Amino acid sequence: MAEQPKEQLRTAPSSDRRRLLRTGMGAGVAAFAVAASGRARADDPSPPADPDWSQSLGPGIGDRVYGNPSHFEKDVIRRNVPWLTANAESSISFTPLQYQQGIITPSSVFFERYHAGRPTVDPAQHRLMVHGMVDRPLLFTMDDIKRFPSESRIHFIECPANGGMEWRAPQLNSLQYTHGMIGCAEWTGVKLSTIFAQTGLKPGAKWVLAEGADGAHMARSIPLDKMLDDVLLVYAQNGEALRPEQGYPVRLVVPGWQGNVNIKWIRRLQIGDEPWYTREETSKYTELMADGKARGFTWPIYAKSVITFPCPEMPAKGPGIYEIRGLAWSGLGKVKQVDVSLDGGINWTTARLHGPILPKALTKFTMEWRWDGSPALLQSRAMDETGFVQPTLTELRAVRGTNAIYNNNSIQTWQVKPDGSVFNVQLA
Amino acid sequence: MAEQPKEQLRTAPSSDRRRLLRTGMGAGVAAFAVAASGRARADDPSPPADPDWSQSLGPGIGDRVYGNPSHFEKDVIRRNVPWLTANAESSISFTPLQYQQGIITPSSVFFERYHAGRPTVDPAQHRLMVHGMVDRPLLFTMDDIKRFPSESRIHFIECPANGGMEWRAPQLNSLQYTHGMIGCAEWTGVKLSTIFAQTGLKPGAKWVLAEGADGAHMARSIPLDKMLDDVLLVYAQNGEALRPEQGYPVRLVVPGWQGNVNIKWIRRLQIGDEPWYTREETSKYTELMADGKARGFTWPIYAKSVITFPCPEMPAKGPGIYEIRGLAWSGLGKVKQVDVSLDGGINWTTARLHGPILPKALTKFTMEWRWDGSPALLQSRAMDETGFVQPTLTELRAVRGTNAIYNNNSIQTWQVKPDGSVFNVQLA
Numbered sequence: 001m002a003e004q005p006k007e008q009l010r011t012a013p014s015s016d017r018r019r020l021l022r023t024g025m026g027a028g029v030a031a032f033a034v035a036a037s038g039r040a041r042a043d044d045p046s047p048p049a050d051p052d053w054s055q056s057l058g059p060g061i062g063d064r065v066y067g068n069p070s071h072f073e074k075d076v077i078r079r080n081v082p083w084l085t086a087n088a089e090s091s092i093s094f095t096p097l098q099y100q101q102g103i104i105t106p107s108s109v110f111f112e113r114y115h116a117g118r119p120t121v122d123p124a125q126h127r128l129m130v131h132g133m134v135d136r137p138l139l140f141t142m143d144d145i146k147r148f149p150s151e152s153r154i155h156f157i158e159c160p161a162n163g164g165m166e167w168r169a170p171q172l173n174s175l176q177y178t179h180g181m182i183g184c185a186e187w188t189g190v191k192l193s194t195i196f197a198q199t200g201l202k203p204g205a206k207w208v209l210a211e212g213a214d215g216a217h218m219a220r221s222i223p224l225d226k227m228l229d230d231v232l233l234v235y236a237q238n239g240e241a242l243r244p245e246q247g248y249p250v251r252l253v254v255p256g257w258q259g260n261v262n263i264k265w266i267r268r269l270q271i272g273d274e275p276w277y278t279r280e281e282t283s284k285y286t287e288l289m290a291d292g293k294a295r296g297f298t299w300p301i302y303a304k305s306v307i308t309f310p311c312p313e314m315p316a317k318g319p320g321i322y323e324i325r326g327l328a329w330s331g332l333g334k335v336k337q338v339d340v341s342l343d344g345g346i347n348w349t350t351a352r353l354h355g356p357i358l359p360k361a362l363t364k365f366t367m368e369w370r371w372d373g374s375p376a377l378l379q380s381r382a383m384d385e386t387g388f389v390q391p392t393l394t395e396l397r398a399v400r401g402t403n404a405i406y407n408n409n410s411i412q413t414w415q416v417k418p419d420g421s422v423f424n425v426q427l428a
Numbered sequence: 429m430a431e432q433p434k435e436q437l438r439t440a441p442s443s444d445r446r447r448l449l450r451t452g453m454g455a456g457v458a459a460f461a462v463a464a465s466g467r468a469r470a471d472d473p474s475p476p477a478d479p480d481w482s483q484s485l486g487p488g489i490g491d492r493v494y495g496n497p498s499h500f501e502k503d504v505i506r507r508n509v510p511w512l513t514a515n516a517e518s519s520i521s522f523t524p525l526q527y528q529q530g531i532i533t534p535s536s537v538f539f540e541r542y543h544a545g546r547p548t549v550d551p552a553q554h555r556l557m558v559h560g561m562v563d564r565p566l567l568f569t570m571d572d573i574k575r576f577p578s579e580s581r582i583h584f585i586e587c588p589a590n591g592g593m594e595w596r597a598p599q600l601n602s603l604q605y606t607h608g609m610i611g612c613a614e615w616t617g618v619k620l621s622t623i624f625a626q627t628g629l630k631p632g633a634k635w636v637l638a639e640g641a642d643g644a645h646m647a648r649s650i651p652l653d654k655m656l657d658d659v660l661l662v663y664a665q666n667g668e669a670l671r672p673e674q675g676y677p678v679r680l681v682v683p684g685w686q687g688n689v690n691i692k693w694i695r696r697l698q699i700g701d702e703p704w705y706t707r708e709e710t711s712k713y714t715e716l717m718a719d720g721k722a723r724g725f726t727w728p729i730y731a732k733s734v735i736t737f738p739c740p741e742m743p744a745k746g747p748g749i750y751e752i753r754g755l756a757w758s759g760l761g762k763v764k765q766v767d768v769s770l771d772g773g774i775n776w777t778t779a780r781l782h783g784p785i786l787p788k789a790l791t792k793f794t795m796e797w798r799w800d801g802s803p804a805l806l807q808s809r810a811m812d813e814t815g816f817v818q819p820t821l822t823e824l825r826a827v828r829g830t831n832a833i834y835n836n837n838s839i840q841t842w843q844v845k846p847d848g849s850v851f852n853v854q855l856a
Contacts, residue, residue, distance in 0.1 A: 051549075051550070051553060051641070053547035053548055053549055053550075053641060053642070053643070053693075054547070054641045054642065054643060054645065054695070055643060056544075056547075056643050057517045057544050057545040057643050058517070058542070058544065058545030058546040058547045058548065058642065058643065059517075059545050059546050060515065060516025060517040060518075060519060060542060060545050060546075061508045061513075061516045061517075061519040061520060061521045061540060061542060062508055062516055062519075062521070063516075063546065064506075064546075064673060065505035065506050065507070065521075066496070066497075066504075066505050066506070066536050066537060067506075067535065067536045067537070067538075067671050067672075067673055068494070068496075068536065068671070069494075069668060069669060069671060069672075069676075070548075070551075070669065070671070070672050070676045070677075072550065072551055072669075072676075072677075073668070073669045076494075076668055076669065077493035077494050078492075078493050078494070078495075079493070080489045080490055085489075087488065088488025088489045088490055088491075089485045089486070089487075089488040089489075090488075091488060091489040091490075092489060093489050093490070093493075099668065099669075100667050100668070101578070101580065101616035101663070101664035101667060101668070102580035102614045102615075102616045102664065102666075102667055103580065103614065103667075104532065104614045104666045104667040105667050106535070106666055106667045106668045107495065107534070108494050108495045108496065108668075109494060109495070109668070110495075112489060112492075114486070114488060114489060116484075116485050116486065117485040117486030117487050117488050118486040118487050118488075118491065118492075119481035119482070119484075119486045120481055120486065120498075121479075121481055122479070122481075122500065123498075123500055125479060143745075147750065147751070148751070149751050149794065149796070150529070150751060150753065150794065151782070152529065152530035152531065152782055152792055154784070186530045186531065186532045187530075188529035188530045213479070213481060213482045214481070214482065214486065215481070215482060215483060215484050215485050215486065217482065235529070236529035236530065238530075238532045238534055238666065239528050239529060239530055239531075239532040239533050239534045240497060240501070240504055240527065240528070240529070240534045240536075240537070241497060241498065241500075241501045241504065241527075243495050243496070243497060243498070244495075244497075244498045245492060245495055248497075248498045248500075249498075249500075265481075267482070317571075322575065323575070323576070323577050323578060325578065354579070354580055356582070356784045356786060358784060364580055366577065366578065368577070
């Protein structure tokens with residue numbers, strides 16, 4: 001393992017640190033030299049001839065008052081699967097997780113889910129109505145909402161259909177399509193408990209209907225207890241205003257719960273004593289079990305993880321030493337441990353978790369991988385602080401049958417072939 | 429203070445929580461009702477007539493494979509001060525901090541500093557050379573660099589000239605211009621110690637020259653101990669590849685140290701036994717003291733903070749209850765405490781710090797402000813975990829004189845007038 005000598009580097013006094021670098025280095029770190037050793041020279045290398053960009057002035061300040069990525073990164077985009085939905089207005093796009101570094105998903109490529117396309121909402125005209133079993137029904141402007149005490153938190157949002165195409169057999173050889181209905185961001189807004197402190201709540205209040213201002217009036221019933229616990233009325237993502245596709249000017253963020261309850265372009269909160277059984281919690285977002293009954297109101301995202309390197313889009317390049325990288329998450333709290341298998345789940349090694357490890361947020365994990373070029377079956381398995389362990393697909397099917405679409409949090413298997421190419425496979 | 433009842437809400441059992449909401453609420457939270465009470469109605473309010481966007485289909489998936497903000501947010505941009513520099517190629521832009529929510533600065537509006545404009549570097553052609561007092565001089569491709577064990581960390585970067593216009597007298601009535609040469613992001617890259625483990629280091633090595641691939645060949649000398657401690661060779665920011673203006677494809681991030689040593693578009697690391705005294709550490713980025721001597725190599729950013737609401741660009745709107753919001757940071761570690769004064773530094777109240785509180789990162793603070801409409805002098809004062817307390821400008825001038833430009837970490841005063849407008853002032 002490469003970790004041990006690096007930890008020594010960090011803690012040893014500086015003179016010891018340098019001696020260690022000069023002499024020991026540890027087998028793990030030294031072995032990474034394969035990546036660059038072909039270019040080592042006996043004397044100082046000369047840099048390549050100065051390229052044009054080192055001999056000229058580039059564009060100055062003011063050229064990009066709002067920046068965008070380099071044109072060399074033009075493949076880092078959201079993608080969709082045309083055959084997945086009947087039309088583009090009720091469809092979904094996928095985050096390019098194969099390119100994501102760290103736990104923050106750029107707002108520009110954060111997956112989208114529309115039920116009636118993307119509305120263009122004027123924040124000056126937008127209102128949020130809170131009514132029903134309250135003492136004082138109220139209408140809030142965006143200025144009202146932004147004036148309340150604010151909360152900033154880093155949370156993931158995942159569509160429960162993430163992996164839904166994979167319930168019965170592998171469909172698409174792509175990390176972006178198997179796991180890309182997820183993103184993680186820093187959200188800023190107001191606690192719902194703050195809003196309800198304004199309106200008051202009548203005795204017997206138990207449920208809240210959250211409704212969007214899109215043409216579908218997308219609506220879900222959410223238990224009041226969850227609303228009072230940690231739900232936010234959010235107006236900013238990753239430091240700036242929400243993007244239109246993420247609910248501009250205001251949305252719910254329901255930490256750890258499936259994406260569709262995180263109502264976007266939110267315009268109405270109605271408080272009641274029972275759920276509303278809206279279209280999107282009856283005909284959709286329920287799970288047909290093997291016995292023909294459907295499970296509803298299955299809100300939390302359970303412990304899940306995936307290896308993001310290597311993956312189908314990012315293959316290995318011949319034998320050598322690599323860093324396996326991945327992301328883990330749980331809607332119940334913090335990720336506690338991630339194990340990685342190289343042989344399809346027979347042997348497991350505990351991966352390194354990178355901080356900050358935050359509740360209901362993506363957590364980065366890594367593990368050194370010395371690959372000799374023989375076939376491998378890579379898997380990752382997350383465990384959260386409640387002790388929940390990510391199941392295999394076989395285990396999940398035994399409980400849920402194969403009619404389901406939603407809440408596939410099973411262990412992903414990547415098959416690595418001797419040429420380094422990576423395939424989405426399912427083990428018997 | 430509004431905090432107490434909110435904490436009770438979070439920890440009380442759910443039945444108690446609801447009773448609290450119905451009856452008590454606490455004076456602080458209830459008083460925020462001023463923001464919306466004008467719109468309260470005795471019975472359920474009707475929402476405004478359905479706007480167009482709630483009665484139509486919006487654009488579908490695939491319309492924005494890489495998203496951007498709403499056109500209603502067109503003022504959230506980097507800005508520059510034309511008279512500040514001789515030309516646009518050696519200049520700086522300012523982060524619109526008045527709009528930032530939370531601790532993550534969007535990459536699109538993260539301040540820029542150019543010494544020869546923004547080079548367009550082809551990542552396939554780019555090389556990093558590491559040479560000098562090493563055992564094995566090496567050239568690294570971007571693929572080499574990305575293959576090494578990775579680190580992801582959230583850190584701020586601040587130009588030491590931030591506030592430099594304000595040393596002698598208030599210049600610009602703007603938070604963006606007084607404090608906008610800063611941003612905070614999640615950076616992903618490779619520890620320099622990992623790179624040096626590849627090259628080895630010869631006895632006596634003490635300094636590293638870091639040189640950029642821009643036309644200025646921007647270069648700084650950095651102590652090897654700092655490089656081995658926590659410096660990263662960074663290729664990703666906020667989840668995606670670095671933006672061109674932030675050093676694409678690879679830069680240094682030198683946590684907690686002034687921005688100019690965080691060399692962008694980095695192409696060369698030379699190891700030696702003494703500093704190089706480059707142009708940018710002799711004619712620039714030194715501090716002329718009152719006695720005519722100049723201080724050099726003043727790297728760390730000391731504890732600093734600023735109130736981001738209210739501020740000149742975001743005034744108050746009449747008497748009432750507000751949340752004062754701000755950001756604090758220290759290049760020496762974590763922020764430990766922030767105090768806020770409403771009367772120009774006579775009385776201080778400790779503000780609430782919001783997590784995650786990370787070393788060498790922006791930290792959000794807030795405090796309730798019940799404003800009766802009388803003139804106020806708002807200040808914030810940060811203290812870090814080393815015990816360093818942010819000084820007043822008077823204290824700083826007593827030590828440094830008034831010739832300096834760099835490293836103004838003094839307490840900012842915002843004067844609030846009875847009409848709610850906010851002005852940048854300096855107290856005698």
